[in-house]
Structures are given as C-alpha cells and as structure tokens.
C-alpha cells in the first residue's frame with residue numbers, strides 16, 4: 001500500500017499550521033507597533049497643541065487690542081490686514097482645539113447612561129432640519145422603537161452629527177440621507193446611507209487616520225473621533241461605497257443588557 005499521499009498530507013498540514021502561526025505572530029507584531037505609534041503620535045500632538053495654543057492666544061489678544069487703537073482704526077489697509085491676521089489665528093486656534101480633543105480625550109472616562117437610539121437619531125435629524133443651510137437636504141429614517149444602548153449621550157450625538165455632516169458634505173446636488181436601525185441578536189446596527197460622491201477605493205484604508213481629509217477646509221478628525229466613540233462602547237464602525245453611488249456608514253453597537 002502506498003502511504004505517501006497520507007504522509008504528504010500530514011507534512012502539508014504541518015507546513016500550513018507553521019505558516020498560519022507565522023502570519024498571526026506578524027499580525028500581532030504589526031498591531032503592537034501600530035498601538036505604540038498611535039500612543040507616540042497622540043502624545044506629540046497633545047504636546048504641540050498645548051505649546052502652540054499659548055503664543056496663539058497672545059497673538060489673538062494683541063490683534064484685538066490693536067483693533068481698538070485709534071491710529072489703526074483710521075487706516076483701512078492696516079485694519080484689513082489686522083482682521084486677516086486675527087481670522088487666521090482664530091482658525092488655527094480652532095484646529096489646535098480639535099487636535100487637543102483628539103489627542104487627549106479619554107472616552108473611557110465618559111459618564112454613561114441609557115440611550116434611546118431612535119430618540120437620538122430623531123433629535124439629531126431635527127437639529128439639522130432646523131438650520132436653513134440644510135433646507136435642501138432630505139432626511140429619511142427607518143427606525144425601531146425600544147432600542148437602548150449604554151453610552152454617553154453627548155458623544156453619541158457628536159457621532160451622529162459628524163457622520164451626517166460628512167454625508168451632506170459628500171453630496172453634490174440633491175442630498176438624501178437615510179438612517180436605518182436594525183436589530184441583530186444582541187446588537188443594533190445603525191446604517192447611515194447617502195447619495196453623495198462615494199469614496200475612491202484607494203482612499204478607503206486612510207479614512208480613519210487622524211488628519212486625513214480630502215476637503216479644503218476639513219480637519220480630518222471627524223471619522224477617527226467617531227471610531228473611538230464606537231469602539232469605547234465595544235462596537236464597530238466601517239464605511240463602504242454604495243451602488244450606483246454614495247456611501248454607507250455601518251455602526252454595530254451592543255444593545256443594553258436585558259433589552260427585549
């Protein structure tokens with residue numbers, strides 16, 4: 001009897017197991033490196049944000065002081081330049097502020113409470129609908145009653161606002177934003193779909209990197225913050241292109257215990 005096929009199979013299986021082990025240890029190593037890298041970036045960002053903010057506050061203070069000066073007031077050119085300096089410094093200050101939030105926010109320390117997901121989606125949509133600049137945006141919902149999660153209410157609102165802002169900013173022309181809730185076992189899925197430009201395939205992997213933006217006035221902190229909020233609640237967040245156009249953000253969050 002020829003035993004070779006049998007032995008070959010054992011050798012092949014062993015080789016496969018060793019290969020799998022190698023791949024897994026490489027993956028672990030990569031994850032560890034990424035964690036360290038994130039921590040260093042976070043600390044650097046917090047340090048620079050903090051140190052830049054102080055001189056910036058002085059610049060803004062002095063421009064405000066100079067704006068009141070009689071000689072400056074009488075010279076329209078100097079007034080104009082001063083107002084540009086002040087506006088740009090204010091913009092830098094708000095960027096620095098976002099950087100500080102991203103680098104130092106400890107979502108783990110947030111106060112948690114019971115969140116009615118349907119209520120929060122409705123509230124967020126109402127906030128957008130109240131503002132005249134979003135008059136042409138159509139918000140559609142397909143929600144479920146009695147969907148409760150445990151989380152921080154204002155963070156959850158920040159999550160929805162960031163994602164809806166992205167959806168609006170991605171759309172050109174008629175903008176429709178559809179929010180759907182779906183229960184699955186012990187989880188709820190929040191699916192936010194837009195009919196915007198979608199995301200070029202080669203950019204998808206960069207979307208969650210801090211400061212990645214394709215917008216002229218973007219900061220690139222919206223999605224990393226959203227991901228951190230969702231992951232703190234033991235959930236997952238991903239974004240995918242839709243056919244024929246648009247994108248869909250998929251959020252999975254664990255339902256509150258004892259939810260029917």
Ligand SMILES: Nc1ncnc2c1ncn2[C@@H]1O[C@H](COP(=O)(O)OP(=O)(O)OP(=O)(O)O)[C@@H](O)[C@H]1O
Pocket residue numbers: 166167170194196197198199207212213214215217218219220221222223224246247
């Ligand atoms: N719904 C979407 N459709 C298409 N592209 C999107 C969508 N959401 C996010 N993106 C892409 O992901 C990038 C990163 O989004 P993110 O919210 O992190 O930053 P941003 O919107 O550019 O700036 P901001 O910090 O002001 O939110 C965007 O610049 C955009 O290219």
Ligand SMILES: [Mg+2]
Pocket residue numbers: 162165166222223
């Ligand atoms: Mg954004």
